[in-house]
Amino acid sequence: MNNFIPAMDQAAQANGALGGNQFILMIVIYAAIFGALYFFLIRPNSKKKKEEAELRNNLEIGDEITTIGGIMGRVVAIKEDEDAIIIETGSDRNKMKMKKWCISSVDTQKEAPAAQQTEKKGFFRKSKKTEE
Numbered sequence: 001m002n003n004f005i006p007a008m009d010q011a012a013q014a015n016g017a018l019g020g021n022q023f024i025l026m027i028v029i030y031a032a033i034f035g036a037l038y039f040f041l042i043r044p045n046s047k048k049k050k051e052e053a054e055l056r057n058n059l060e061i062g063d064e065i066t067t068i069g070g071i072m073g074r075v076v077a078i079k080e081d082e083d084a085i086i087i088e089t090g091s092d093r094n095k096m097k098m099k100k101w102c103i104s105s106v107d108t109q110k111e112a113p114a115a116q117q118t119e120k121k122g123f124f125r126k127s128k129k130t131e132e
Contacts, residue, residue, distance in 0.1 A: 056100045064107040067098060
């Protein structure tokens with residue numbers, strides 16, 4: 001009977017050691033899931049918001065824009081104090097005042113400076129021909 005008790009103690013110690021490893025494994029799995037969520041959901045969304053804010057801040061008079069409601073027009077005035085723009089639409093030149101957050105896209109093609117133009121590389125480091 002005395003030989004049986006130390007065997008039970010050894011089994012309990014082995015289970016305790018495995019329980020600690022399982023806890024660490026569970027923490028690693030949760031960290032991996034959180035990391036994947038960050039890289040697939042949070043980071044792209046924040047990059048998109050940053051690009052949209054840059055688009056709105058770089059708006060100039062004369063730019064052709066499209067609003068989130070689908071209204072297309074040309075910017076004729078920018079009111080920084082109100083965070084608004086005035087656009088001109090159609091051939092009869094109707095003017096509308098809108099907030100900057102309603103801008104969906106800027107349709108004016110601007111040429112990038114030569115210093116910023118870089119040749120894009122493909123997946124296997126082969127250079128792609130840029131469309132001009």
